[in-house]
Amino acid sequence: MHNYIAVVFDDTSKAYEGLHTLWQLDSDGEVTVHGTTVVHRDDWGQYQVDTKETHPALATAVGVGVGVLLGALAGPAGAAVGAAGGAAIGAATGGVVGLTADLPRADTRDQAAVETRFVLGAGQSAVIADVSEDWTSPIDTRMRSLGGTVYRRSWSALRDDAWFDDNIASYLYPYEYIPPRYPRD
Amino acid sequence: MVDTKVKEALDHVRAGAQELHGTISDAAAKRGGAVKADLEAVGQKAKAVAESVKSSIDTQNEAAKKLLAEAATHIEAVQKHAAEGLKSTGHAFEASVRQTLAGARASVQKVSEAVAAMRSAESTKTRK
Numbered sequence: 243m244h245n246y247i248a249v250v251f252d253d254t255s256k257a258y259e260g261l262h263t264l265w266q267l268d269s270d271g272e273v274t275v276h277g278t279t280v281v282h283r284d285d286w287g288q289y290q291v292d293t294k295e296t297h298p299a300l301a302t303a304v305g306v307g308v309g310v311l312l313g314a315l316a317g318p319a320g321a322a323v324g325a326a327g328g329a330a331i332g333a334a335t336g337g338v339v340g341l342t343a344d345l346p347r348a349d350t351r352d353q354a355a356v357e358t359r360f361v362l363g364a365g366q367s368a369v370i371a372d373v374s375e376d377w378t379s380p381i382d383t384r385m386r387s388l389g390g391t392v393y394r395r396s397w398s399a400l401r402d403d404a405w406f407d408d409n410i411a412s413y414l415y416p417y418e419y420i421p422p423r424y425p426r427d
Numbered sequence: 428m429v430d431t432k433v434k435e436a437l438d439h440v441r442a443g444a445q446e447l448h449g450t451i452s453d454a455a456a457k458r459g460g461a462v463k464a465d466l467e468a469v470g471q472k473a474k475a476v477a478e479s480v481k482s483s484i485d486t487q488n489e490a491a492k493k494l495l496a497e498a499a500t501h502i503e504a505v506q507k508h509a510a511e512g513l514k515s516t517g518h519a520f521e522a523s524v525r526q527t528l529a530g531a532r533a534s535v536q537k538v539s540e541a542v543a544a545m546r547s548a549e550s551t552k553t554r555k
Contacts, residue, residue, distance in 0.1 A: 274543035412529060
């Protein structure tokens, strides 16, 4: 099964532990990870995505792309939120928070939450990943042990969304990327 | 069971493609952007990855073969864009860097999907 997953954690260090564990599962051959990124939502509700990009326009493009993917992960209502809210996701580069804009309306967010329950709360972080898995238990079990909650949508379901485009995968790193400002252990 | 050498060959191809992406994405992300020496290094790495992809195709199952063939096409595009970048300046150079990066990302995706196809085939055989 080719799936996109979002694993929500209560803090950033756990999210990076989750990221490392995901790539470890890949090394062990339990799953195959095609790409990952980490998204944070700060205490003020603004989203940031970790990227190598230092050029503001390119970093913003990453934020928009990952925003669309987050919306698509949240299901049909979320797809509209994600596309509209893509620009609201800034890119954190070198410790600097990128561009932000208004968040989607609360009533629309609530609708997405009801449909899929995938919500990144203030102060939480999520690992977003494109994976192939023959069964879901390796990821579910390991992420649960780290305190993460896994949300999953199939690649084929995402492709059917009007907002989906093939470039989404290109915003995910095809290896374990941890920004220099985060400690590795 | 899938031959260990076949698995190792594909893992080697994947590691090479990941390294290729890492090299060009690091260069593109540098303050001030990539320079010609970066593209020259990428072109050389892409050549090595293209050779390893081509040499591993025949040993894989049909699904993986198709994906590796697509990866090879993307890597050829990486070589082409890197070579074009070496001859260009300004916006044209920046465009070549972005196209090289996009090609590298697409090639890793296809190699990674080939790895998944190989692992899935192995898993199915093991369960029988």
